[in-house]
Amino acid sequence: MNGVANVKRGEILLGIDLGTSAVKALALEATTGQTLGEGRADYELLTPQPGWAEGDPEEWWRQTVRAVRMALQLLEPEQVVAVGVTGQMHGLVPLDAAARPLRPALLWPDQRAVEMLPHFASLPAALRQSLANPLAPGMAGPFLCWLAEKEPESFSRLRWALQPKDWLRLRLTGEVASEGSDASATLLYDLPRDRWASDVMAALGLSAELLPPLRSSDERAGELTAQAAQELGLRAGLPVATGAADVAASLLGAGLLSVGPALFSLGSGAQFASLCEQPLADPLLRTHLYRAADGRHWYRMAAVQNAGLVLDWVRRRYQASWSELYASSQRVLPPEDPLLFLPCLTPERPYHPRPLAAGWLHLRLDHERSHLFQAALEGVAFSMRLALEALPGAEGIAQIVVAGGGSLHPGWRQMLADVLGRELSALAEKEIAVRGAALLAGRAAGRWKKTGDLAALKPGVLTITSPGPHSPIYQTRYLRYRDLLLSSSAAVLEAG
Template sequence: MMHLGIDLGTSGVKAVLTGADGALLAQATAPLVVSTPQPLWSEQDPKAWWHATVAALRQLGTSHDLSAVRAIGLAGQMHGAVLLDAGEQVLRPAILWNDGRSGMECRELEAAEPNSRALTGNLAMPGFTAPKLLWVRRHEPDLFARTARVLLPKDWLRLQMTGEAISDMSDASGTLWLDVGRRRWSPEMLAATDLSESHMPRLVEGTAVGGCLRPEAAGALGLRAGIAVAGGGGDNAAGAVGIGCVEPGDAFVSLGTSGVIFVSDPGFLPDPARTVHAFCHCLPDSWHRMSVILSAGASLAWLAGMTGTAEAALLAEAEREHPRDRPVFLPYLTGERTPHNNPAACGVFFGLSSGTTRAAMTLAVLEGVAFALADGLDALEARGGRISELTAIGGGSRSALWLGIVAAAMGRTLTTTDGSEVGPALGAARLARVCGGDASAAETFFKPATTARFDPSPALIEMLMPRRALYRKLYPALRPLFPVPEIAP
């Protein structure tokens, strides 16, 4: 007996298999490419998601008999807009979560529905789905008129698998069309974008059945037809259940393509003024808050590409040489969310000299991401109280150097756990396990064993304090020089 978790990320599709006891058996990844045809734009072809999913499952199928899979869980990048016509054909490339083109539309949306922040628990930001549709209405009116359905990325995958348009509460929270406190579509927010509930998928909880695998898809994926596909979750909510972050006060920091601090809450606790996201969790009657930076692991990947050096080699070099004379880095390569909410913010190295080395730039990138996350932690704690310990997940959690820097910048202890680097795909598999009726939530959403602990180093805290102070001065000083006005809260 096995369960399958599929995470549709920005840079790739990851698929994992778990066994009868919920333990990780195998994983596979197939890469994806992001298209940036114009400044602030970020798009992908949904067909590439399906091809990558098929490729990832074929990798798994070389070592395991996938006919033993009893249920599938889906997780994925949030906020994307997949526009479908009445025949369920894709009308244009999907507009992704880190696309920043719809700043004007954010202001229009909040003007059209003055109660939007109370309904959704969030500011209107260009990353969310609803402003993207207003942009399409303005710039591609013929396509907008032909749009019969709008799906989130993972739910487009579900449509290919099941033939049904279904989403879960956590992913739907990132659209600005959900009444997050009531866990239902908001007629007011839909009307503000000239849409109705008929354009939306049916909503289920993350552990509920969200369709069954149809024969055509089963054949392509090497699975049995008819198995359940769980409601699943947005990538961060799924990542949370993968590490047992389900009780109020449980928290994690994710070092993936983006950077996230996530805390489970006792109820719906919106705080839009601080650009904090308040969303439904992927478990019934549960909510969470997040602070988000758009370029965490993406910043290190960018440096690796620019220098022609593998990320692992950059990290090893930085740890070995550890130059003290290094610049300060603003990780705003695709704009920023928490706390600045500015899609036009730019990445910056400040303090370069003729003596600046590649290792110095790597350390500056690691620190800049850590400082941005620390600002996000401050925003979360302003309403929700102190978060004393966080689990680290995502690809960046493999780097002890980076986790030590993040722990010191935040002044908080970080831990890693079994499977923490697997991230949302593991949580998706656990949602499938419950959906398939093979275990209870209590048996499934447990906290894995701790594998490492990173307490904040007093010496490193002392060294980073003046660098973080300089980091925090740079954004307000440079803000007037960024190419377009920021979106005012």
């Protein structure tokens, strides 16, 4: 039946997405791919010190229970046949021998481990090359080095170094594991050899025993424990898939199963991702290379840290609604208006030059609230264009599929198409990461013979947005933005 093997109508696949500030749950009908129920529960991103970003795993779990019960409240929970997980990438959840968190989790926006990056930069050339990724402080490798140096008492009791979604699966099954899409984003993974980089761990003075065993993303990694089942309102013993990192799960959930189109995902951060056949890194190590969830492909990714994270900051500081903020995208600042917004509230990726300052520049007395909002959206969009231009092979990408909650407003989507100068195909399903997790649950339960069978469940396209008449204005303003960044970055380098 359309490539769907051994699936009974009415069976439900449950996906869970452990995000940066919220957990989402989705109930998927296995034969049609129809969304039957959704749940979302928020939690706080903890910032105990400037530049720090942490999360409370126990609060993650409490809100996961809420989200799952919300998604299933109008359904029959006994129809759930499998569970899959995804979640925010990078980060570190440190556990003791009893699998209890030693401290709050360290998350991807966190900058405390920047002083550990020289340890990685000074690795022998062959080891540094095997990581195949730019150095970023919010990854598990630098966090582990920071923990060893700055919190030796906690580090002495460390038994497992897990990614956020791997901690969630441990809570569901009692089994410790990880998989390639998250492992390859730690700076502790040998990309060409497709395995943990034990030689890098040794060079950093870290024990490889801290890293969990690796499984396939669509593998049955364990079964739902009686305790977890009781809290979630599910049957004990359900198969739980290993799962995948959120971008890898999003590629799967969007139906991008072969090389060609690129996924443009908009959330707290933003990512451009495209599948590739071989693990060939960016020669300049500006963009990322990670394992895909299908076990066959890899994907290249150019990420923007200061996306929804920054827009939410602007919105909260001015006590605006999302509707008001996005509505400002429907006005366009004239080419000659000097007002610009530099969105680098946290350090950005290597292809985004580091400016002297962040925020609004060239303010005038006639600039009003809506001008500030429009400039903020524009600045974030410009940073996304910088990322796209850095993605290897971007010039050959014929189709960009856009997804995520940040892609819903038509005015904002039009601005993005104008700035990027590309046609954007918006999917009818906005929550594609958690959808990908649900599909991996089906694979783990043996519902499809191979990943390619999932093509029958590919979500449809809601609308296509092409660059409009304002695109030339944005091209002019983008060049001004880029020139300002380059000159500001040069000043930063000159100042040391």
